[in-house]
Amino acid sequence: MYLLGYDIGSSSVKASLVDAQSGKCVASAFYPKTEAAIIAVKPGWAEQEPSSWWENLKLATADILGASGADPKDIKAIGISYQMHGLVCVDKDMNVLRPSIIWCDSRAVPYGQKAFDALGQERCLSHLLNSPGNFTASKLAWVKENEPELYAKIHKIMLPGDYIALKLTGEVCTTVSGLSEGILWDFAEDAPAQMLLDHYGIDRALLPDMKPTFSEQGRVTAAAARELGLAEGIPVTYRAGDQPNNALSLNVFNPGEIASTAGTSGVVYGVLGDVNYDPQSRVNTFAHVNHTSEQTRLGVLLCINGTGILNSWMKRNIAPEGLSYPEMNELAAQAPIGSEGVSIMPFGNGAERMLGNKETGCSVHGVNFNVHGRQHLVRAAQEGIVFSFKYGIEIMEQMGMNVSRIHAGHANMFLSPIFRDTLAGVTGAVIELYDTDGSVGAAKGAGIGAGVYKDNTEAFSTLERLAVVEPVDTEAYKEAYEVWKSRL
Numbered sequence: 001m002y003l004l005g006y007d008i009g010s011s012s013v014k015a016s017l018v019d020a021q022s023g024k025c026v027a028s029a030f031y032p033k034t035e036a037a038i039i040a041v042k043p044g045w046a047e048q049e050p051s052s053w054w055e056n057l058k059l060a061t062a063d064i065l066g067a068s069g070a071d072p073k074d075i076k077a078i079g080i081s082y083q084m085h086g087l088v089c090v091d092k093d094m095n096v097l098r099p100s101i102i103w104c105d106s107r108a109v110p111y112g113q114k115a116f117d118a119l120g121q122e123r124c125l126s127h128l129l130n131s132p133g134n135f136t137a138s139k140l141a142w143v144k145e146n147e148p149e150l151y152a153k154i155h156k157i158m159l160p161g162d163y164i165a166l167k168l169t170g171e172v173c174t175t176v177s178g179l180s181e182g183i184l185w186d187f188a189e190d191a192p193a194q195m196l197l198d199h200y201g202i203d204r205a206l207l208p209d210m211k212p213t214f215s216e217q218g219r220v221t222a223a224a225a226r227e228l229g230l231a232e233g234i235p236v237t238y239r240a241g242d243q244p245n246n247a248l249s250l251n252v253f254n255p256g257e258i259a260s261t262a263g264t265s266g267v268v269y270g271v272l273g274d275v276n277y278d279p280q281s282r283v284n285t286f287a288h289v290n291h292t293s294e295q296t297r298l299g300v301l302l303c304i305n306g307t308g309i310l311n312s313w314m315k316r317n318i319a320p321e322g323l324s325y326p327e328m329n330e331l332a333a334q335a336p337i338g339s340e341g342v343s344i345m346p347f348g349n350g351a352e353r354m355l356g357n358k359e360t361g362c363s364v365h366g367v368n369f370n371v372h373g374r375q376h377l378v379r380a381a382q383e384g385i386v387f388s389f390k391y392g393i394e395i396m397e398q399m400g401m402n403v404s405r406i407h408a409g410h411a412n413m414f415l416s417p418i419f420r421d422t423l424a425g426v427t428g429a430v431i432e433l434y435d436t437d438g439s440v441g442a443a444k445g446a447g448i449g450a451g452v453y454k455d456n457t458e459a460f461s462t463l464e465r466l467a468v469v470e471p472v473d474t475e476a477y478k479e480a481y482e483v484w485k486s487r488l
Contacts (some may be wrong), residue, residue, distance in 0.1 A: 005443030015060035016439035023462025029063035031056035047099035079238035079446030081245035082161030108138035129285035136182030169218025214449035237449030249441025250407035262413035266307030302392035306346035332379035338480030344384035425477030
């Protein structure tokens with residue numbers, strides 16, 4: 001028995017086939033093999049053709065079926081993870097009306113800010129838990145004002161994952177988690193965000209019907225089965241945005257648990273058990289995959305732009321030429337905790353939301369020409385990245401989150417012992433490193449939704465934990481963090 005997971009990213013579409021009993025991925029593939037094109041008609045715009053996601057999904061599906069030799073009739077359920085905050089518009093015949101405005105498109109920023117000012121900060125945050133910002137609702141407001149003839153043809157709007165589910169099943173639906181990521185869910189009213197829809201003059205009828213995150217959301221049609229080489233009638237039983245799904249992939253479901261990634265940019269995604277928000281709106285808050293009216297589970301999302309990009313900059317410009325990343329870590333280990341007073345602010349990759357959308361740039365503090373060398377700078381860079389994570393975690397703690405455990409994939413900055421040890425030491429949290437990815441997580445989410453697994457504990461009982469990092473030298477790390485923070 002197999003479970004099929006899709007991860008619809010802006011760079012590629014990945015498919016994974018998972019053996020439901022062993023929990024092991026038996027085949028995976030992604031397309032395109034080079035980074036997917038993003039249409040940028042104007043500066044700050046970013047669009048993709050939804051049809052390209054479907055074409056790449058077909059190619060990836062063909063690869064995994066061929067590589068695994070699996071009988072499509074043995075696939076019991078399908079799960080979908082997808083790039084968040086995008087906008088797909090379809091007419092009454094389910095034809096796409098325009099390219100999707102995707103997550104990194106910034107044209108809707110002034111629309112969201114105007115709504116935030118007009119509705120009032122306290123009202124927005126207490127109901128939506130976020131500023132309307134540059135999210136799906138504001139993107140639709142842009143279409144309404146700038147493309148009125150096209151807007152008049154819209155029958156339904158969807159997120160990227162909703163569109164893929166439509167192509168698979170012919171059903172138009174979404175989830176509470178999906179609506180919340182578009183800032184289309186009112187947590188105070190436990191209903192779609194009518195106050196924001198009214199402000200934008202958007203008819204609620206444009207929103208898809210809602211279904212639980214873990215539930216049957218449609219079945220593969222005969223037409224889709226022919227295109228994909230799948231069996232007709234396979235149920236789609238799970239969908240979620242990429243960050244909530246990343247947390248699910250790492251078995252992060254409960255208050256106080258955190259899922260983190262640290263690639264070019266970094267994400268700290270923590271689960272909160274009570275409805276709350278940051279009064280300064282320095283983080284985003286969405287419904288987590290297991291949020292219900294009866295059980296509050298919110299995903300608090302912090303994105304830090306300056307993460308692995310700082311470490312790679314150090315490799316190109318500071319480390320001796322030809323030094324590998326593991327060798328850089330060995331060089332950094334020659335400096336003590338706190339880098340003997342050197343602090344680096346890793347904010348050189350654009351405006352940082354947790355700093356009030358300020359673009360401060362990267363800065364280096366405390367260098368003594370008679371004391372410090374490359375090793376101090378390389379270590380201070382990694383420590384600075386970790387300390388920015390800690391700064392964001394403090395915002396989460398102010399919202400009522402008790403951070404005790406951090407789950408992460410064994411990849412990118414988490415391959416560095418200094419990075420891992422510093423994060424454990426400064427937060428006091430246990431770090432668990434796992435071997436997983438988004439498409440595998442989506443497959444297991446489908447298993448929960450289809451009843452193959454009774455709950456997440458059973459679904460992720462076979463999740464391979466590669467390492468556990470316990471906090472040590474906590475006082476030394478916390479002292480170094482206070483020095484860093486004083487220079488912020």
